[in-house]
Amino acid sequence: MKTYSYYSLSIALIMALGACSSGNHDSGLPTDDTVIPVRVQPLAATDTAGTVTATGTFTTDDETALGFRSGGIIQQLRVKEGESFRKGQLLTAVEATEINTALEQAQLGQEKAERDYRRARQLYADSVATLEQLENAKTAFDAAKQDVQRASYLVGHTAITAPFDGYVLQRPANVGQVVGPGTPVLVVASHAKGGWLLKVGVSDRQWSAIQLGNTAMVTTDALPEKELHAEVVRKSEGIDPQSGVFNVYLKLMGAPSSALASGLFGRATIHLAQTSGVWLIPFDAMMDGDGRKAYVFVTADGKTARRVEVEVSGIQEDHAVVTAGLEGGGSLIVSGSPYLRDGSLITIK
Template sequence: MQTYSYYSLGVALLVAMGACSSGSRDTELPGGDTIIPVRVQPLTATDTAGAVVATGTFTTDDETALSFRNGGIIQQLRVREGESFRKGQLLAAVEATEINTALQQAKLGLEKSERDYRRAQQLYADSVATLEQLENAKTAFDAARQDVERVSYQINHTAITAPFDGYVLQRPANIGQVVGPGTPVLVVASRGKGGWLLNVGVSDRQWSAIRVGDAATVTTDALPGKDLRAEVARKSEGVDPLSGMFNIYLKLADAPVSSLASGLFGRATIHLAKASGVWFIPYEALMDGDGGKAYVFVTYDGQTARRVAVKVSDIQQDRAVVTAGLEDGGSLIVSGSPYLRDGSPIIIK
């Protein structure tokens, strides 16, 4: 109660000082509400154009990891990193002794089941075998035939042939290495089709500000002193679980193919498209900030304070960047806010 008395006395003194200076303004409304003295500033939206600086690694638009369907011991690797290849060329193969043995066994099983089926047909025609025995022999014969087809399919995937004309970006495996199904053996790209990309990670706030088509400038230690032109080609629609960031893919317009390699480090400056409706306000005007949300007090008539929710995109030293909530204009209350509530009567100092 004592603290409240000091506060009331202080406010009363301020109001009294304001009344003395203005001479014609009341310090208390008929209902008993105290008029709070405040300072204001006009609200003016500012057109801004910013930039996002991010780092990442180079890749290609059609980078493909080639692997074996069933795995095994690598027997052949016919290309090295940086080498070119033609469509249909044999690139790698695994040791196929085990799968060839399985195929021979499947073929022997097929021959036996075929003989059994023919014998069952003859016996059934002579009324020696039952219909059930004939049907069982037919089922065994069909299953053996499917088994041969399955193993033959697996044999066709013991080798990797080039799906297009291209070159080798990486060769993460070596001859004699045991690889599992789907393990990358070669990382390749087509020649002269996809072009180079820089894959950079950005925060969620930066991701929302970047638009496809935004221009960018890329630099890399592989090309010292050279700025590469690029633009935003696409944005990821989800967060990368490994980095916890969103991926932005920058398409390079004039990168020399022979001077770059997949995995090289690069730095990008993304030039954001011009955006309007941004307000720079004093940091002290913000109330009850929580993440990107806060409240401010504004006045539209110079006599009443209104509490307005705003969206804050950035804090810059002694000012805040507001991107939404102040579209209705008015004047921002920059002092006296802690004593206000929505609808409080005010007097402008």
Template sequence: MNRISLLCLLLPFLIASCGSSESRSTEGLKEDTIPVKLLALSPHSSGQEVRTSGVFTTDNEAIVSFKNGGVINRVYVKEGDAVKAGQLLATLNPTEVDASVMQAKLSEEKAKRDFKRAQQLYKDSVVTLEQFQNAETALRIAQEQLRSANYNLNQTEIRASASGFVLRRLVNDGQVVGPGTAVLQLNKTGGSDWQLKVGVSDKQWAAISLGDSAIVTSDVINKAIPAIVYKKSEGIDPSSGVFTIMLKLTSGSDGLKIGAGMFAQAIIRSKQQTEGWQIPYDAILDGDAGKAFVFITDDGKTAKRIEISVDAVQQDKVLVSAGLENARSLIISGSAYLTDGSPIKVVD
């Protein structure tokens, strides 16, 4: 009887305790609901910005070499040296070419003697007209061979065609080189024909057109310089594995201390319009190689994780080209605390 009375007394407390536990469980679920902010999505067309970097150069950059192969006798300059027009830069050992010139001279002298002899004999009607003409032809051939030998002798020297400086020295004294082997890389100085040589990916190359505007900046130059896309390579540079774009400085470069090889950054503004979405950079989760992940919501209650294609990053904005076609709202705040299917609460 006492046990029954005791159970009757404890029953209300047990019921209250269960209700309190259920209430705490409900509150715990409510606490798991993550507050987020949303951004309504709508596609629009915009010009792409390509951010890249490169080095300054000019349109007068050239690789010089010897016409004929041989042994390098001496290279008179080194990288960074300033050169003047007509200055001797490098020479080949002339021994072999000198011998060719001497042989050509001897052949010409013999041909002259043969021609004079044939001419006199033809006047005396001793030789035929054909024999006389053959002697005349042999003389002309010998003269042209001497002319060619003298030309090759002049090609044993490399002289600067214009004032400038040496960018690269590619051979050393005593080295054997073949015809056309690069010896020196030269760059003409003076004027305001500076260009920035930059590299871009194949996708960026396709979006850039001749005449597109650009802004060039450098740590050495304390101002932004306007430029235009001047040239586009038609193939990948084998040494760098990227496409080459040449940006020509249009104005404001006069008087600036720019040197060949100086590093600079550039922002190229493509005229080509692309359809996509601009979303805040903070909304992006982990990503790689043009792919990333974001959270969206269709009902305002549940987060959904999807993959997107990133076309470009522009300051604090990201240009998305695919992946948001069927999305209504993008979660732009609180993404770090979400997982796929997390309950959310929209806040202002």
């Protein structure tokens, strides 16, 4: 949005004074009774639909990052980037020696706890052990059984098998690398059966203006001179901590899967829903803009200028979109504004 500062206003006045001084000896400054010539345009509310331009990268609707339940040293990586795989196929595994040892220790602990529990029951039956000792032995035995179950679960997750038929998008890890729990080892997708998405980042104001179902046009260097139709299908409910923006997901309609790849750069023009009851005014008519607020001069009688505050929601080509402040009607002063004050006398050119 084009704004004018007090500094630029002063420069404009100085230039005007210089031009006036060459023809007469007056100061040239308009006084309260000076009639200032202006140009105007009628004020009429209209309906408009704005756009949001954003950039991002392509991804698939079912892109999945695979990692191990517990960390370890990667022992096997049987697929490479771009390779296809079948559901149930072994993709990667970690060294299981440590986890197997933990399972064996848990099983030994369970056997000891079971013996202690049987002995406590016999002693309690012979009135040698107390009820508390029997209950403590039973609790230790139950806890040992839970340890075995937990260790068995971890042993069962030392390998990753394919959850579906698909292919490898990324392989951020290598054999011999130490990875922690949940660290992505493979990023996979299922041949884009769910469709391609363009993930774009937008500001908080743009995020609030974009609605599910808004249409968009997408372009990418991978498909030069071709526009792809898309639709907003998902919005993030929180800010991305890495990029500091809000993510919006656009689903492509009928995009050729062979021409796209995950991570490719794309540009989107999102068409917002139509807004009713707004005014489109030239940038030159606005004064002292600050954020979403600015000032303009209007006239109702064609003889007196009135300074009003307006709220600006965005820009559209060479106009500003005003959503409030111009309900009084009349005409908008589009030239001569730098010389005006509230209540100045005017004449319409």
